[in-house]
Amino acid sequence: MATVWYALVALMLATYVILDGFDLGAGALHLIAARSDEERRAVLHAIGPVWDGNEVWLLAAGGTLFYAFPLLYASSFSGFYLPLNMVLWLLIFRAIGIEFRQHISESVWRDFFDGVFSIASILLIILFGAAFGNVIRGVPLAADHTFFVPLWTNFLPGANPGALDWYTLLAAILAVCALSMHGALYLIMKTEGALNARLRRIVRPLFAAVALLTLAALPASVAVRPSLLDNYRAGPTGWIIPVAVIAGLAGAFVFTRNGNERNAFLSSCLYLLAMLSGAAFALYPVLLPASGDPANNVTIANAAAGPSSLSIGLIWWSIGMAIAVAYFVIVYSMFRGKVSVASTTHM
Amino acid sequence: MNDAQLIDRLHFAFTITYHYIFPQLTMGLAPLMVTLETLYLRTGNPDYEAGVRFWTRIFGINFVTGVVxxxxMEFQFGTNWSRFSLATGGVIAQPLAMEGVFSFFLESAFLGLFLFGHKRLGRWGHWAAGVMVFIGSWLSGFFIVMADAWMQHPVAYRRLADGSFEVTSLLGVITNPWGLIQYSHVMSGAVITGAFAMAATGAYYLLSGRAPGFGRMFLRIGVIAGAIASLAQIFPTGDMHGKYMAQHQPATTAAMEALFHTEIGAPLVILGQPDIEHERIDNPIIVNRLLSFLIYGTPDARVRGLTDFPKQNWPDNIPLVYFAYHIMAGLGTLFAAIMCVAAFLLWRGALFRAKWMLWIVLLAFPFPFIANIAGWITAEVGRQPWLVYNLLRTADGFSPTVSAGNALFTLLGFMGMYAMLSIFYLFLVQRELAHGPAPASQQTPETPATISGAY
Incomplete structure (x- = not known):
């Protein structure tokens, strides 16, 4: 039962990364890719009706994590206290950047809100990437499964690491490039004209950067956590994941060259899904590894809520998710197709 | 008191108090906007639609501020209250996760359609989107109140070997009688806030002579809803809540009333300052035997005083519980009086000419926010020294690894963030109020674009 919840929470987080990933990536490119007020409005139209719903996946995943694995929630949220609070502040900045802009028509204010939105998006991606790196590298868990990481120590992933070190910064840079690529491919699919052409130019070097950084991340990850390959060594099923990573990245590149915008974006989704599955598969059954003694690991077994709580939750969770997916299908199909730069409202 | 614990408590108190300014208006305005739009569909009068459009813009700003x-809040249980989360996650995280799964997805899907979908959805589609947003916001409130109710009055749980809690019946948790009473009280409180905001806006447009037609429309709906909700706030919801509390949290009731000694025929203190050191009320204005009557329905009933309970189980800030409760109850009584007089004048057809009453309605609008928040302070500080009543102490709930300095850092950060947010909020709402509702005759498809052209 606890393993089912591990898969479900991982699936919710992956959905979050894939969905909110494209609007975060669009935010990261917002100032560079969209130059005029019309173009910036086009970017915001492309993500406007869906970004809030995408972000709800983070809240729903957080709530589900809290309920299914209270120890993981309690330990990691208090342990990552400072970076997590910064994530919260950035989420506030980003939301007002998107939502308050439309209430003011003066160009100075619009430039201000565009800047807030874009910078907050970039910083959020950096923190999310670093968080991902932290989970792979491990944190200094004590015997009671508590820990506290400062923002940084000596930037080395040793026994007493900070949230930021060379490895987690590598993960952060990879995240910035990967989600910018993802966001660019989404925007290419949703826009036309000069903005579309500029995005195509921007995405080309991003492909190369993502490929190189992905390649570099593998030996780096094994260096900081040698046991990462154990699950892969145990059987051949796991090797489908690196194949999917390569297929996703290659697909994104080839489909973009051929002008198949939808498939390019879907390939990028596959790439992100494969990268996250790769990490989830490698960590299982550990939820949060200890940088020191493996006995202090937070695992599925020691973190799960009581069995009766877990089975009760499965019922409402399934119903709720089915309804949520239906909403997403409705909203995305209502807003399908390219946004027109000239139009003044979504509708 | 450990410094970290104090700062963690201030952290939660500050962020939740500030947060609750916005959802109470969201939950209060939502049914009123649906009412306006229903009137539009039934009468075909385009002014109602223009009224809905006006409120939609303010609602949008308010909703976003409430969301951010x-x-x-959802993360703070883990960041600052990790031991509490660890012990109770199996229970209270269920309603919290259900809020995410059942109401946040619903709200996020339909809010965009409601805010910008006038053209695409058509009249009935837009009305339906509004109803969905209304349901989503009230469902959200429901799950939050049920999580809190379990902390106030734990039901349907079992303790595991490590001391943590597990749900035995989810139905039991979401039909907790305490929670159902609290929910009705909280929601009618939210409607009071929404109704006063709408009525005050109407009074402002009438007094300033800017848009008298809309002024009358907003006043009529605000006053009718306000009269109903402010009466429901006292009876039956407030009455039931008070009686249930006296039964299950008698020490809290004693603190709310600052009743130090057990009395037969206990008086109700209307005004006065509790003096904890000397166990008395200074400058009291009291009504004899009324408290006994209110709680037990008979003026001679025995009401237990604080000294009847061990001191370590007293709420740790009795004056705050007492004042918060008296502010809530006093203001609630005033709201009922204001709205009943206004409703009487409305019925006699004299409200729109009664300038003195319009001024009262206009100036009263901040007070429901204060009363709602004071009510929550009564409930939450009144529950002290417990996080989970009688089962888990507040002193055993905060995060052991987060130092007081780090907690203060983020508390100050939130204060700064929220100061900035307040300025934006007031600035943007003021612009919408100044712009005002556009009469249907002046409304071209381009007008909304100049002020709220969806990005």
Missing amino acids: TGIP
């Missing part, structure tokens, strides 16, 4: 200040 709400996200930190």
